[in-house]
Amino acid sequence: MPELPEVETTRKGIQPYLENTTITAVIIRHFSLRWPIANNLAEVLTNKIIHRVSRRAKYLLIEFGNSTLMIHLGMSGSLRVLDKLAQDKPGKHDHLDIELSNGHILRYNDPRRFGSVIWTSEPISQHRLIAHLGPEPLLKEFNAQYLQHQAQSKRCSIKTLIMNGKVVVGVGNIYANESLFLANIHPRAVAKSLSLIQYIDLTEQIKSVLQRAIKSGGTTLKDFTNSDGKPGYFAQHLNVYGRKGESCFICKSKIQHFKDSQRATYYCPLCQPETN
DNA sequence: AGTATCTCCTGCGTGC
């Protein structure tokens, strides 16, 4: 389940193979994704030169100068770079191959089909999927004052707030759980009731946990073209996520679990007290 | 406008 660090790791992994190369062919095996792949995608991409591979939120942006291919990995999507000569047979969920002039193939795989592949000639910041997004969590504009200000007009829990893409992008369920643990904040705490001190701690923990995850993803980048295509997503040590009933590493209390907005939520009852 | 709920889909773990 790619979160922001995984998407950024993927971006770094594919970038050297893509930039300044020409797309020579596009093979679409399954059009059905979150939104169907456009019928004319192969036609519009063929012979285009890739200028840059960037990212906004969890969207990978393959830029062509005056148009962009937006790729979202959804829940289960992945991208791999293959050597054309190796002739790797496509698997069941390999939806898309983008063949490049340098002899490589970018292959998109997505078993659960929650991802998307969208071509647009709109300025990317104005695209409907991008225009209303909050700031990137690793930039300075995402800080305690900003987040506290965002909370003032809302009555949601702090976990719901940081997972809201209009407030801040890229904080998925795993990292929301982990950063709240690290900041000793109960996930159900009412967002606007938290102090500035708590927001300072929380924003720092969000940045820190994401940065560490990106770094750990980077350590396995050299394996990016391997057949499994998985750049070590979960090498990172998790304190609470998925640890229901296990002992807290800090205080040995049993990790608790409940559902918040249909999302699995984990916390330590001692380290993250209800009231603070 | 803010908030909660629904929805897409397949693989995996569990229980029999």
Add this chain to the structure above:
DNA sequence: TGCACGCAGGAGATAC
């Protein structure tokens, strides 16, 4: 070993 079932989950769409 096999089957049925429930669940997970990003985030846009929809209904209040």
